[in-house]
Amino acid sequence: MEVGEVSVKVLSVVGARPQFIKAAPVSRVLRERHTEVLVHTGQHYDEEMSAVFFEELDIPEPDHNLGIGSGPHGAQTGAMLAGVEKLLLEERPDIVLVYGDTNSTLAGALAAAKLHMPVAHVEAGLRSFNLRMPEEINRRLTDHLAQWLFCPTQTAVDNLRAEGVTAGVWLVGDVMVDALEYNLALARERAVGALARLGLEDGAYCLATLHRPRNTDEPARLAGILCALGELDCPVVLPAHPRTARAIETFGLVAPPSLRVIPPVSYLEMLALEMGARRILTDSGGVQKEAYLIGVPCVTLREETEWVETVEAGWNQLVGADPAAIRTAAARSCPGEPRAPLFGDGRAAQHIVQILAGADHP
Numbered sequence: 343m344e345v346g347e348v349s350v351k352v353l354s355v356v357g358a359r360p361q362f363i364k365a366a367p368v369s370r371v372l373r374e375r376h377t378e379v380l381v382h383t384g385q386h387y388d389e390e391m392s393a394v395f396f397e398e399l400d401i402p403e404p405d406h407n408l409g410i411g412s413g414p415h416g417a418q419t420g421a422m423l424a425g426v427e428k429l430l431l432e433e434r435p436d437i438v439l440v441y442g443d444t445n446s447t448l449a450g451a452l453a454a455a456k457l458h459m460p461v462a463h464v465e466a467g468l469r470s471f472n473l474r475m476p477e478e479i480n481r482r483l484t485d486h487l488a489q490w491l492f493c494p495t496q497t498a499v500d501n502l503r504a505e506g507v508t509a510g511v512w513l514v515g516d517v518m519v520d521a522l523e524y525n526l527a528l529a530r531e532r533a534v535g536a537l538a539r540l541g542l543e544d545g546a547y548c549l550a551t552l553h554r555p556r557n558t559d560e561p562a563r564l565a566g567i568l569c570a571l572g573e574l575d576c577p578v579v580l581p582a583h584p585r586t587a588r589a590i591e592t593f594g595l596v597a598p599p600s601l602r603v604i605p606p607v608s609y610l611e612m613l614a615l616e617m618g619a620r621r622i623l624t625d626s627g628g629v630q631k632e633a634y635l636i637g638v639p640c641v642t643l644r645e646e647t648e649w650v651e652t653v654e655a656g657w658n659q660l661v662g663a664d665p666a667a668i669r670t671a672a673a674r675s676c677p678g679e680p681r682a683p684l685f686g687d688g689r690a691a692q693h694i695v696q697i698l699a700g701a702d703h704p
Contacts, residue, residue: 349376355439356441357383357422357444359395361441365441375695380401383408383450385422385444385446408421408422426449430457437461438459439464440463442464451487465516489510491512492694493514494517495513495516497651512694520690520691529613529617530614532610548579549615550579552580552625558585559589567665569665571598571601572599578600578623580604582605622638622641623668633658634685639659641661642659652684655679656679657677
């Protein structure tokens with residue numbers, strides 16, 4: 343171990359596919375010298391969260407699966423809170439590690455705080471400044487419960503400082519960079535097969551993702567987005583989130599002929615599709631970052647973003663759900679500016695583990 347390090351037992355709480363992707367690089371580093379107990383709340387429980395998913399990410403399957411499933415925010419978060427609390431009392435970890443901004447994040451942090459166990463938050467300091475988003479509430483509350491706040495960008499550090507949070511704040515970079523660098527070669531190997539299977543040509547299609555309730559739960563808004571995607575000057579592939587697929591069916595919407603709605607794809611296939619796309623249109627925070635890191639211009643189907651750096655750099659444009667704005671943004675030329683390394687050095691996981699294992703415990 344490094345000088346000053348101690349062996350620690352960490353209980354990591356995750357519940358959604360993006361959180362497992364973020365947790366993968368940290369788990370790999372953590373388990374080299376320390377003990378990790380991985381808890382899956384069951385917040386995402388579709389078939390894609392199978393053994394193949396964990397094998398693809400090169401991480402072990404969870405030690406505990408609470409199997410909570412979907413439901414109203416209060417009921418879901420409450421069930422997670424009770425389940426995580428029980429495991430914390432059984433496992434007695436030194437640190438509780440949470441990721442991002444889901445109900446699983448808040449439940450893990452709150453359960454730990456109630457038991458006076460220290461909390462570490464990966465992706466601390468992100469803000470959309472839109473309190474209508476459940477994610478914004480979750481991330482703000484979690485940040486004010488955490489003893490270690492691991493920020494991906496300087497903007498995140500500044501956001502915390504503006505709220506009076508300065509103790510325990512660390513600028514470590516983004517673990518998504520670690521995950522991308524680890525998996526990029528594998529994704530490239532799959533790219534040819536993935537494009538051939540879907541009948542796509544490299545650089546001759548756009549890729550879309552859509553899953554946020556703001557876009558899927560309002561029929562007129564969803565219909566406008568689908569219509570705009572169908573009017574772009576190239577085919578559009580939309581791997582449909584279960585919520586989106588349900589909404590399209592429930593509202594009786596029909597995808598335009600040039601919009602190909604397909605089932606969800608694996609993480610590596612998603613990276614392959616991102617690398618081959620002419621442009622990416624999304625309401626996902628993670629996909630916005632991946633688009634920037636890969637070098638594909640992004641159109642964000644929201645009015646705000648936590649990743650303001652990508653907008654300021656010219657590689658991302660916010661358009662909301664306005665069909666005309668979507669079409670205009672999708673047709674604009676590729677940014678000429680080189681992409682600055684906004685999200686760290688690809689060693690965020692190492693930085694996080696070294697800090698957690700250091701002598702500066704609360």
